[in-house]
Amino acid sequence: DQQVKQNSPSLSVQEGRISILNCDYTNSMFDYFLWYKKYPAEGPTFLISISSIKDKNEDGRFTVFLNKSAKHLSLHIVPSQPGDSAVYFCAASALSGAGSYQLTFGKGTKLSVIP
Amino acid sequence: DADVTQTPRNRITKTGKRIMLECSQTKGHDRMYWYRQDPGLGLRLIYYSFDVKDINKGEISDGYSVSRQAQAKFSLSLESAIPNQTALYFCATSDSGGPYQPQHFGDGTRLSIL
Numbered sequence: 317d318q319q320v321k322q323n324s325p326s327l328s329v330q331e332g333r334i335s336i337l338n339c340d341y342t343n344s345m346f347d348y349f350l351w352y353k354k355y356p357a358e359g360p361t362f363l364i365s366i367s368s369i370k371d372k373n374e375d376g377r378f379t380v381f382l383n384k385s386a387k388h389l390s391l392h393i394v395p396s397q398p399g400d401s402a403v404y405f406c407a408a409s410a411l412s413g414a415g416s417y418q419l420t421f422g423k424g425t426k427l428s429v430i431p
Numbered sequence: 432d433a434d435v436t437q438t439p440r441n442r443i444t445k446t447g448k449r450i451m452l453e454c455s456q457t458k459g460h461d462r463m464y465w466y467r468q469d470p471g472l473g474l475r476l477i478y479y480s481f482d483v484k485d486i487n488k489g490e491i492s493d494g495y496s497v498s499r500q501a502q503a504k505f506s507l508s509l510e511s512a513i514p515n516q517t518a519l520y521f522c523a524t525s526d527s528g529g530p531y532q533p534q535h536f537g538d539g540t541r542l543s544i545l
Contacts, residue, residue, distance in 0.1 A: 320473075348531050359435070359521055359536030360474070367531065405473060409531070418489070419534065421473040 319343045320408050322422035331431050335393040339406030339422055342387065346408035350419070351380060351391050354403045363404075364391070396429045403427070434458045437522050437537035444512055445545050452507045452540050454522030463505040464523040464534060465489075465497060467516075474521065480505055481527065512544045 321340045329335045339349075347368040352360035366373040366380045366389065373380050379392045393400055406422040435456045444450055454463065462481050466474040466489075476489030478497040486497060494516060496508045509516055519541050523534040 325471075350533060352536075357538065359523075359538045362533035362535065365531065365533065418476060418479070419474075421475070423471055423473040 317342075318422075319346075320406055320420050320422040322404075322406055322425050324425050325423070326426040326428070328428045328430060329396045331398055331429055332395045335391075335396045335400065335427055335429070337391040337393075337404050337406075337425050337427065339389045339391075340387055341389075341408050343408070343410060343420075344387070345410040346420075347411075348409040348417075349380070349382060349389050350407045350409070351378075352405040352407060352421075353400075354405065354424070360405055393427075396427075398429050398431050401427055401429045435522060435524055435535055435537035437520075437540050439540060440538065441541045443543045443545065446513055448512050448544075450509045450512050450542070452520055452522075452542070454505045454507070454537060456503050456522075456524045456535075458524055458526075458535060459502075460524035460535070461502065461527045462525045462532075463499065464525075465495075465505070465507045466521045466523065467491070467518040468521065468539075469518050477507065477520075514544050516542065517544045518542060 350365040351363040353363045354360040364375050364378045382389045403424045403426045405424045407419045438453045464479040465477040468474050480499045498506050519539050521539050522537045525532040525534045
């Protein structure tokens with residue numbers, strides 16, 4: 317059963333507009349959330365994160381919002397640029413039974429920014 | 432040079448063969464991980480290691496083994512490869528010191544088992 321869900325496999329946005337990528341989770345033990353960006357033939361790269369004690373974190377054009385009651389987070393990219401075209405993975409961290417923190421990844425959303 | 436290097440980048444092999452995927456890092460991180468990515472399934476954790484003497488199973492460790500030869504090296508082995516192990520494999524590293532350290536990924540090994 318998927319604990320981290322990205323229900324939109326793909327998203328197309330015009331250059332200059334806002335991109336909103338969504339992520340839902342089911343495990344209430346998740347206490348840290350991360351977004352990764354992946355270009356073809358490259359590994360995922362860390363983009364931005366948020367602790368469960370916050371509801372917003374901003375880094376330049378990227379903002380992540382967390383709604384704990386809804387178990388929902390979103391990544392906003394404003395303004396969107398063609399170089400933002402990539403697959404975006406949502407990931408969540410929780411303490412495992414072995415006493416270590418592990419990441420659980422969503423399936424990813426492919427963002428295409430159209431010039 | 433890449434901070435996290437995976438070799439080989441691509442490998443095609445036959446069912447039943449033994450395969451080793453290697454990962455080395457220059458980031459000085461204690462923690463290393465192996466993931467696999469299948470189409471439409473995101474990344475799933477195979478094994479992880481928090482230091483040279485520490486090896487832990489992840490979500491999907493069956494059919495795999497690992498070796499942490501040094502702080503900088505973590506290899507993944509498929510003792511007898513089977514076609515459903517065809518996937519994209521990623522190695523990652525992270526710093527120690529709490530749960531909130533981002534993981535840094537290599538560029539992946541595309542493995543095809545015929």
